[in-house]
Amino acid sequence: MSEPLTLIATSTFGLEAVVARELKQLGYEDQTVENGRVMFQADKAAICRCNLWLRSADRILICLGEFTALDFDDLFDETRDLEWERWLPPSARFPVRATAVRSKINSAKNSQKMVKKAIAERLKDHYIKDWFPEDGPMYSVSVSILKDRATLCIDTTGPGLHKRGYRKLTAGAQLKETLAAGLIQLSYWNNERALVDSCCGSGTIPIEAALIGTNTAPGLNRSFVAEEWHKIPAELWSEAREEARDLQDLDALSFRLQGYDIDPGMIRMARYHAREAGVDELVHFQDQPVAEFSTPRKYGCIITNPPYGERLGEKEEAEVIYRQMKEVFAPLDTWSIYVLTSHPGFERIFDRKARRRKLYNGRIECTYYQFPGPPPPRKRSPWDDATNTDSESTSETDADAPADDTTDSAD
Incomplete structure (x- = not known):
């Protein structure tokens, strides 16, 4: 070195x-x-x-x-x-x-x-x-x-690393791209599993998941302040970008990711952002209330950042959404569910015991509620018959493990 x-x-x-x-x-x-x-x-x-x-x-x-x-x-x-x-x-x-x-x-x-x-x-x-x-x-x-x-x-960065370059439209209370990526990396999702955001807003979580699932470097389409420095040769930046392009795999996702929101305007914004990020073919966005969500898939991950009810008069609206989530997510007993909110009563309303992790959405102290489900069956390989390996996996692999599984706490 x-x-x-x-x-x-x-x-x-x-x-x-x-x-x-x-x-x-x-x-x-x-x-x-x-x-x-x-x-x-x-x-x-x-x-x-x-x-x-x-x-x-x-x-x-x-x-x-x-x-x-x-x-x-x-x-x-x-x-x-x-x-x-x-x-x-x-x-x-x-x-x-x-x-x-x-x-x-x-x-x-x-x-x-x-x-x-x-x-x-x-x-x-x-x-x-x-x-x-x-x-x-x-x-x-x-x-x-x-x-x-x-x-x-x-x-060396300039504008923060959350400035990927694709989110050109603004809306209130948007989740930072870096935090969205963190939520995904703290989950058991990988590119062979379905992913749904039931309150997707401007689409940040599904878009970040698409970038992760295709191994797309998040800073590939932006510049950094240190690129103007004479002490860092231009060829180092060229080599790093060439490496990133070589490692990108746009065919890596097994499922089209899904994002839903009750606001058609937010869905239009999410679709625009997905196009700007180059992942619009990998994510399906649809205006739909939480109460109407259903899925035929047996396994998958829901990662969502629903309304918190922080402002006066919005608490009851948020709690209605939490109760709807409780009802429509109840049949998904083989899915893993992850919810970020600052509402102190979420776990009580959702009526399930969670692993909890403290995170900050801007200046708002939040809790990341994690309800991991069982792992999906492992895909059968030609070697299974020769080795008598059971095709049903009973534990998560290291590749599936969250970035910091050991620090998740259950109270």
């Missing part, structure tokens, strides 16, 4: 293990999982590959350094000692964003000013210049101070 780097994949709280598993699948095993981030060791090529491939991460950062900062003098001196010239050219634009939590340094605004000044002083000494125009490529600097420990990074 040339020029080892310390990189950080940030994520929403609750999806760290999902991101860690994605990184391992890409070959990055040397990692540390913490709240809201996964720190890992890699090279420059990883910046390209991770931005293209990570489905549930928010962004990819280069970690310039970590140190203890008890006051602004510590922050200035330690920041100035870091090798900013390793990445920032004389023309670099380097805005600074800071957060400070449970630390002696408690002013984010003053932290930003101090770090900006320290970086400028370091660059002045290196480039022998007194002034920098900041009219070149963007190198956004983030400063996170937690319990007096400062972490300084440069963002």
